Amino acid sequence: MTQQWDSLAESFRDDGSQIDTQALGAAVIERRRRQRLGLAGELVASAFLLVFWAPQIGRGSLVTDLLGIGSVAFVVLWLGALWHTRRGTWRRVDVDVDSGLAFLRRERQAEVRWTVVVDRFLLALAIGYLPVLPLAWREAGMADAAASTGALWLLAAVGGYYGILAGVWVTNRRRRQRLLQDDTWT
Amino acid sequence: VDTNADLTRLLETHGAALRRIAGSWSRSDAERDDLLQEIGLALWTAWPRYRQQCPERAYVWRVALNCAFAHRRRHQRHEHLPEPLEHDASDAPSPDNILEKRQQREQLLRAIRQLPAETRALVTMQLEGLSLEEIAAVVGGNANAIGVRLHRAKAALLALVHQPAPPRPSPIRFFPAEKDPS
Numbered sequence: 001m002t003q004q005w006d007s008l009a010e011s012f013r014d015d016g017s018q019i020d021t022q023a024l025g026a027a028v029i030e031r032r033r034r035q036r037l038g039l040a041g042e043l044v045a046s047a048f049l050l051v052f053w054a055p056q057i058g059r060g061s062l063v064t065d066l067l068g069i070g071s072v073a074f075v076v077l078w079l080g081a082l083w084h085t086r087r088g089t090w091r092r093v094d095v096d097v098d099s100g101l102a103f104l105r106r107e108r109q110a111e112v113r114w115t116v117v118v119d120r121f122l123l124a125l126a127i128g129y130l131p132v133l134p135l136a137w138r139e140a141g142m143a144d145a146a147a148s149t150g151a152l153w154l155l156a157a158v159g160g161y162y163g164i165l166a167g168v169w170v171t172n173r174r175r176r177q178r179l180l181q182d183d184t185w186t
Numbered sequence: 187v188d189t190n191a192d193l194t195r196l197l198e199t200h201g202a203a204l205r206r207i208a209g210s211w212s213r214s215d216a217e218r219d220d221l222l223q224e225i226g227l228a229l230w231t232a233w234p235r236y237r238q239q240c241p242e243r244a245y246v247w248r249v250a251l252n253c254a255f256a257h258r259r260r261h262q263r264h265e266h267l268p269e270p271l272e273h274d275a276s277d278a279p280s281p282d283n284i285l286e287k288r289q290q291r292e293q294l295l296r297a298i299r300q301l302p303a304e305t306r307a308l309v310t311m312q313l314e315g316l317s318l319e320e321i322a323a324v325v326g327g328n329a330n331a332i333g334v335r336l337h338r339a340k341a342a343l344l345a346l347v348h349q350p351a352p353p354r355p356s357p358i359r360f361f362p363a364e365k366d367p368s
Contacts, residue, residue: 005312005340005344008294008313008343008344008347009312009314009315011287011290011291012206012291012294012310012313012314013206013313013314013315014291015202015205015206015209015291019197019201019202019205021194021198021201022194024197024222024223024226025190025193025194025197025226027223027226028193028197028223028226028230029190029193031223031224031227032227035227091256092232092235093228093231093232093248093249093252093253093256094235094245094248094249094252095248095252095326096248096323096324096325096326097252097324097325097326098325098326098327099326100248100251100252100255101255101303101304104255104256104303178262
């Protein structure tokens with residue numbers, strides 16, 4: 001076994017080409033510059049969001065009246081994207097390997113739990129809209145001169161609403177299955 | 187602290203090993219180079235915190251492996267895809283012995299990439315020639331326990347190396363292959 005292992009080790013270390021440390025160093029410095037630039041951009045955009053957009057939600061302007069949930073969703077999506085892109089950026093990488101792996105295991109478990117929360121939230125959104133449907137149906141018929149046009153609009157809106165929910169549900173389910181199947185960190 | 191000078195020195199000392207770590211955690215040369223840059227950046231950022239809490243090589247390996255874990259975490263959804271042809275050196279015009287060595291190395295890397303994260307980390311350290319004490323400093327445990335884990339990891343790798351390579355999926359044909367008239 002030892003001889004075989006030595007042969008493998010030799011094969012592993014013999015990658016046959018020289019590394020250009022100057023080029024690598026320059027690439028690392030450039031990467032650092034771009035990372036800082038990206039972070040500055042995100043901070044400016046977040047400040048803009050905070051100063052101009054967030055107060056609109058509470059003020060009840062026309063835009064936010066129309067967009068309602070959309071405004072909140074926008075902020076949530078923005079923060080989610082920030083968290084996603086910056087996740088791990090500030091995490092210490094000089095911890096020992098066992099601690100690093102334990103952290104990743106906990107992170108994966110937390111992600112699985114989060115997908116369950118999302119599932120329940122989607123179910124609540126789907127059920128929560130059902131009692132409103134008869135009212136909306138009646139209103140659509142009365143508001144429009146041609147009742148059939150109103151009904152079509154309502155069908156399209158409800159279809160879109162449940163379509164989006166179904167899309168998110170499928171994506172979320174796939175993500176959970178992927179997380180559960182991945183045994184790399186166990 | 188002159189961080190640029192430190193970075194240059196670290197890359198000159200450990201660059202080749204870092205590239206081999208990156209190669210064990212990526213599926214193509216481009217991905218390897220990307221991960222190598224990530225590791226370099228992480229090393230540069232983490233270096234001011236180095237207080238000789240462990241040997242320098244162990245510290246560098248800690249940073250590199252943690253970076254590799256994070257990289258693997260981000261790219262794991264592509265793991266089920268077949269490896270890109272870039273890694274396959276069989277088409278390169280080379281003398282027979284070089285070609286054979288390359289193929290052996292490819293087979294070894296393919297086997298390493300199939301191992302779970304922890305086993306992969308242990309195996310690469312052992313292949314790179316780190317001492318048991320250094321490996322214990324990287325992993326964070328006592329040398330005896332690490333010795334047992336290393337033994338298991340080595341056995342897992344040897345078992346994989348002796349498995350025949352999976353057949354590469356046939357290339358997609360946009361036009362039907364011409365029939366041989368004979």
